[in-house]
Amino acid sequence: MTLGEKCFAVRLEQKLDDDYLIWYDVPIGKKQLHPDFIVLHPLRGLLVLEVKDWKIDTILNATRANWTIADRHTNAPKQVKNPLEQARRYVLHAVQILERDAELVRAIARDYGKCIVPYGYGVVFPNITRSQLEKSGIEQVIESNLVICQDEMLEGIDQEEFRQRLRNMFPYQFDTPLSQQQINRIRWNIFPNLDDHLNDMIDSLPSDSSIPEKIFLNSSIDKILRKYAYIDLEVDLKEEIHRIGSASLILEQDFKVIESAQTSLESLREQGLHICGHNFRRFDYKYLITRFPTLDPWEIR
Structure with missing residues (x-):
């Protein structure tokens, strides 16, 4: 950018x-x-x-x-x-x-x-x-x-x-x-190919890759969901985020996905994808966040 x-x-x-x-x-x-x-x-x-x-x-x-x-x-x-x-x-x-x-x-x-x-x-x-x-x-x-x-x-x-x-x-x-x-x-x-593009990113990453950076959600999660998520999936995703607790985004090259802190891509495959579950493949807001990691309401720590 x-x-x-x-x-x-x-x-x-x-x-x-x-x-x-x-x-x-x-x-x-x-x-x-x-x-x-x-x-x-x-x-x-x-x-x-x-x-x-x-x-x-x-x-x-x-x-x-x-x-x-x-x-x-x-x-x-x-x-x-x-x-x-x-x-x-x-x-x-x-x-x-x-x-x-x-x-x-x-x-x-x-x-x-x-x-x-x-x-x-x-x-x-x-x-x-x-x-x-x-x-x-x-x-x-x-x-x-x-x-x-x-x-x-x-x-x-x-x-x-x-x-x-x-x-x-x-x-x-x-x-x-x-x-x-x-x-x-x-x-x-x-954007019919956006899901395939993101999944290709996941498959191309080494399974033992560590996460180089954590991007934490702040209190504006509701705003993010309203703006970038499908309306009928907002509640599901919010519940998962609150269930995780200290939620973050995983940054690896151009790929991020909602997941708990201190993990690896191996556990992301085993645990992370079911955290996003059916939401994962249908949210295009994460692509914008990928490109703009410092935009409010996201805060890099």
Whole structure:
């Protein structure tokens, strides 16, 4: 994770409420596309965001299709896709996946087969101010309302102002919010391989590996469960956590799972997986926590 991505992740955590679901760098569908952030809200819809840590002088030339930037290692010019076009491609791919599900498309004649989920996309520049962007002329090839700049994601930014910038990235909005069942179907359709990805991580680890770091839960466990867990499984997981007592997350490479402290991956296989039980394979919030181990409400000790 880049510094800019981490900074933006913290801002999402601080400024958005529990109705929002957030994923970072999770592969979409069979093509395994990797947008930086996916944000889902029951009423607003699906938002894909690309974060670029570039400074204004990193961008040498910009067109609607491609940009030329200075390579951060060699400073040599290299061509990349317009980041806004990249985000658009990601969200359209996600919508195409959702439209294969009969439960997520409209049945009325005029809009028959169209996705019921509003969607939008945008770009985040953590190291470029709005003034710099305007003076550079880049806004001629990238819509200003689809960009969040450095001075628009500061810690002291007004919460409603930050949310409004995200809302401005949606070209339209429906009046009826998504149901929990529809949200679950969206998650399953977009991330069908997430369970296999996590299980492969487990299988690739030595059985006698020790746990290098402990990340402890604080009192905000209810908030985490509301935000990242399926509603019908919250109680089950909370009961298991309280039963364990001093619960923690196991950190091994990019893999974490809820388990008691002072254990090994051998005992994790024998005891840990049944602690998560049926919850383990169905929680995608742990992938976000994996990427953002220092985000509130988690505390590294």
